[in-house]
Amino acid sequence: MSIRMRIVVVGHGMVAARLLDELGRLTADRSDTTLEVTVIGAEPHRPYNRLLLSEVLAGRADLGRLTLPAPTVSSGMTLRVLRGTNATKLDRHRQVVVCDDGSEFAYDTVVLATGAAARLPLPDAAPQGVRVLRTIDDCRELLAACSYPRRVTVVGAGLLGLEIACGLAARGADVHVLHRGGHVLDRQLPADAAETARAALADNGIRVLSDADLESLQHDGDRLTGVRLRDGREVPTDLVVASVGIAPRTEIAARAGLPVRTGIVVTDALRSPADPRIAAIGDCAEPASGCTGLLAPGWAQADRLARDLVGRPAAQEDAATRHTSAVVKLKATGVDVVTIGDGPAPPDGARTVTLSDPAGRRHVQVSVAGRRVVAACCVGAxxxxxDLTAAYERGTPVPDDPALLLLDRLPSATVPTTDDPTTMPSRATVCRCNGVTKKDIVDAHLAGARELPEVAAATRATTGCGGCTDVVCGLLAWMDDVNPAEDTEVDSEQGKEARDPHALQRACEP
Structure with missing residues (x-):
């Protein structure tokens, strides 16, 4: 069946970029498909990795390197991208999207990927001295505001809040963190583990105030001077950085009369129940499971919708993808936290063991059921x-006694490092965000992708949380030795062995 379709995508963030790339990949071998895709993005920038903005703040990444690989564009797909343009109206009767400059774009299907905005700590708070970290421009403003040491108060002790706090402290700021809950990372950590994390934060000069309900901001004219809590406590500060959650951008859908709750209501097919010509994906969408605010579900929605648009059956969920959102890592300077599972409480029926070493700033808890790791939290370990992450993701059988996981290493489950890539199984997951294995990296290298941007474009590795970048770079360096470029002069016996196809095959075996 031939498919001809005009698609207008409103929004050009990470989920929209994934949709475009998946459409290109799916139509690469389809001569019966013609897609005319128009993308309307409010930001003037090319799509970039929003997850790494806190890494920029910490000085571990460069703003210029956050740009995502260009999407795959097949012969059956034309792509027009408008940057710095706001879509203001969805005219369902005429089937056009209207922009703020008066331009109109006709559609057969509209995909709303408008994302979400950062919430402010107080709805009526004066904006002077208050910042968020959601966009590249936010990051630039925050870097400029912290160009010299000053007092900063971060509101919110979730993952992003602590990453911001650690990044600013590393830049010399005097940092307080306010948290309404009883302890930091209360969605991920039990109280005793969180106390160890709080102590590690204190070691890095970050003071955490729990049960801290913000009442007001204090100003001297236009200058922020402090914050006041409902219990009367006051914290002098020059800058407030809010990390108190996000609000889905639903305005264009609401104006068009589409059902909206927290997000834009969609069916299991990701279409609006009021108009199947309109779909929504990512942070702005609200399927039956609710709004998650996480990237992995948004990418899964983009993949599912792309297949639907080109008439392909839904892909089977990959085991690595299923586990992605269940493994959470705090990307913070000086504080190591990794959690596995659906929350701080151990799963019912699991055998759980805890090792607590507050003085050493270590706390580890692991739960085992059916000889599989089903949950864990690790602070400073x-x-x-x-080891536990690898065992969980691969479903590696582990001892019935979970204490052995804390006392002994698990050679069969250890996450592969770049020290000796030949010991890494081919099926080992390198990039959890995209389910990319060592074999995928090797195959991309053999196909000519020798630089990190080329591998990212071919496999999508490193385009998520960025935690796999060092491993991918290590694999590429190893492959450069094992499979050198054709114009490389090979004089030594070692070089001759590297060109030996049988040696290459042996090196890449699991």
Whole structure:
């Protein structure tokens, strides 16, 4: 069946970029498909990795390197991208999207990927001295505001809040963190583990105030001077950075008369129940499971919708993808936290063991059921966290007694490192966000993708949380030795062995 379709995508963030790339990949071998895709993005920038903005703040990444790979564009797909343009109206009767400059774009299907905005700590708070970290422009403003040491108060002790706090502290700021809950990372950590994390934060000069309900901001004219809590406590500050959640951008859908609750209501097919010509994906969408605010579900929605648009059956969910959102890592300078599972409480029926070493700033808890790791939390224990994550993702059988996981290493489950890539199984997951294996990286290298941007474009590795970048770079360096470029002069015996196809095959075996 031939498919001809005009698609207008409103929004050009990470989920929209994934949709475009998946459409290109799916139509690469389809001569019976013609897609005319128009993308309307409010930001003037090319799509970038929003997850790494806190890494920029910490000085571990460069703003210029956050740009995502260009999407795959097949012969059956034309792509027009408008940057710095706001879509203001969805005219369902005429089937056009109207922009703020008066331009109109006709559609057969509209995909709303408008994302979400950062919430402010107080709805009526004066904006002077208050910042968020949601966009590249936000990051630039925050870097400029922290160009010299000053007092900063971060509101919110979730993952992003602590990453911001650690990044600013590393830049010399005097940092307080306010948290309405009883302890930091209360969605991920039990109280005793959180106390160890709080102590590690204190070691890095970050003071956490729990049960801290913000009442007001204090100003001297236009200058922020402090914050006041409902219990009377006051914290002098020069800058407030809010990390108190997000609000889905639903305005264009609401104006068009589409059902909206927290997000834009969609069916299991990701279409609006009021108009199947309109779909929504990512942070702005609200399926039956609710709004998650996480990237992995948004990417899964983009993949599912792309297949639907080109008439392909839904792909089977990959085991690595299923586990992605269940493994959470705090990307913070000086504080190592990794959690596995659906929350701080151990799963019912699981056998759970805890090792607590507050003085050493270590706390590890692991739950085992049916000889599988089903949950864990690790504070200040990188090696154990790596072992448990690998065992969880691969479903590796582990001892019935979970205490052995804390006392002994798991050679069969250890996360592969770049020290000796030949010991890494081909099926080992390198990029959890995209389910990319060592074999995928090797195959991309053999196909000519020798630089990190080329591998990212071919496999999508490193385009999520960025935690796999060092491993991918290590694999590429190893493959450069094992499979050197054709114009490389090979004089030594070692070089001759590297060109030996049988040696290459042996090196890449699981």
């Amino acid at each position: 990188k090696r154990v966290a790596a």
